[in-house]
Amino acid sequence: GxxxxxxxxxxxxxxxxxxALRCDPISGHVSLFWYQQALGQxxxxxxxxxxxxxxxxxxxxxxxxxxxxxxxxxxTLKIQRTQQEDSAVYLCASSSGxxxxxxxxxxxxxxxxx
Amino acid sequence: QKExxxxxxxxxxxxxxxxxxxxxxxxxxxxxxxxxxxxxGKSPELIMFIYSNGDKxxxxxxxxLNKASQYVSLLIRDSQPSDSATYLCAVRGGYQKxxxxxxxxxxxxx
Numbered sequence: 001g002x003x004x005x006x007x008x009x010x011x012x013x014x015x016x017x018x019x020a021l022r023c024d025p026i027s028g029h030v031s032l033f034w035y036q037q038a039l040g041q042x043x044x045x046x047x048x049x050x051x052x053x054x055x056x057x058x059x060x061x062x063x064x065x066x067x068x069x070x071x072x073x074x075x076t077l078k079i080q081r082t083q084q085e086d087s088a089v090y091l092c093a094s095s096s097g098x099x100x101x102x103x104x105x106x107x108x109x110x111x112x113x114x
Numbered sequence: 115q116k117e118x119x120x121x122x123x124x125x126x127x128x129x130x131x132x133x134x135x136x137x138x139x140x141x142x143x144x145x146x147x148x149x150x151x152x153x154x155g156k157s158p159e160l161i162m163f164i165y166s167n168g169d170k171x172x173x174x175x176x177x178x179l180n181k182a183s184q185y186v187s188l189l190i191r192d193s194q195p196s197d198s199a200t201y202l203c204a205v206r207g208g209y210q211k212x213x214x215x216x217x218x219x220x221x222x223x224x
Contacts, residue, residue, distance in 0.1 A: 042202050042214035056211055091157055105157035
C-alpha cells in the first residue's frame with residue numbers, strides 16, 4: 001500500500017455544510033498538491049505544500065477553502081459552507097522532491113453538494 | 115486565453131495507427147512539460163515529462179517540445195484499444211504550480 005490514499009472516496013454534503021477531505025501521501029514525499037477536477041475538465045491547481053509549509057495557495061477559489069499539513073505528512077482540505085459549485089473530484093498528489101517532475105495522484109474524493 | 119490549450123476531441127484512430135496529441139501553452143517561462151493519461155473515473159497517471167527542446171522517446175510514446183512555438187506534442191505509435199483514455203497536457207511554471215489542459219479524449223478503434 002505505498003500509493004497516495006484519500007478519504008472519503010465519496011462525500012455527499014448538503015449546501016451550507018462543512019466538509020473535510022483527507023490525503024495520505026506516499027511516505028517520505030516532501031511535496032503535496034491539491035487539485036479540483038470538475039466533470040469534463042482538467043485538474044485545477046488549488047494549493048501546494050513543501051513539508052508543512054504551504055508555499056502556494058493561489059488556486060484556492062475562496063476563503064471558504066482551507067488546507068493544512070501540520071506535521072508534513074497527512075493533509076486535510078476543508079471546505080466551509082459548501083456550495084453547489086464546489087461539487088467536483090478533489091485530487092491529492094505527492095512527489096518526492098521539491099521539484100514536481102513526477103506527481104503521484106491519489107484516487108480522489110468525489111464531492112457532491114446537494 | 116487559457117494557459118494550456120488542448121483540443122478536447124474525441125480523436126479517433128484505428129488500432130495500429132499513430133495517434134498525435136497536441137498542446138500549446140502561453141507562459142514562455144514554463145520549464146517542465148508533462149503528459150498524463152486518465153482513464154474514465156480514475157486519477158491521472160504520468161506517461162512522460164520533458165524539459166528540453168526536441169524529442170524524448172519511451173517505448174511507444176514520444177514527447178516533442180518546441181519552446182519557440184510554445185508547443186508540446188505526444189505521439190503514440192502502434193495505438194492499442196487500451197490506449198483509449200483522456201490525455202492531459204500539463205505545464206510547470208517557475209515554481210511548483212502545475213497547470214493542466216482540458217485533456218484530449220483518444221479513442222482507438224479495433
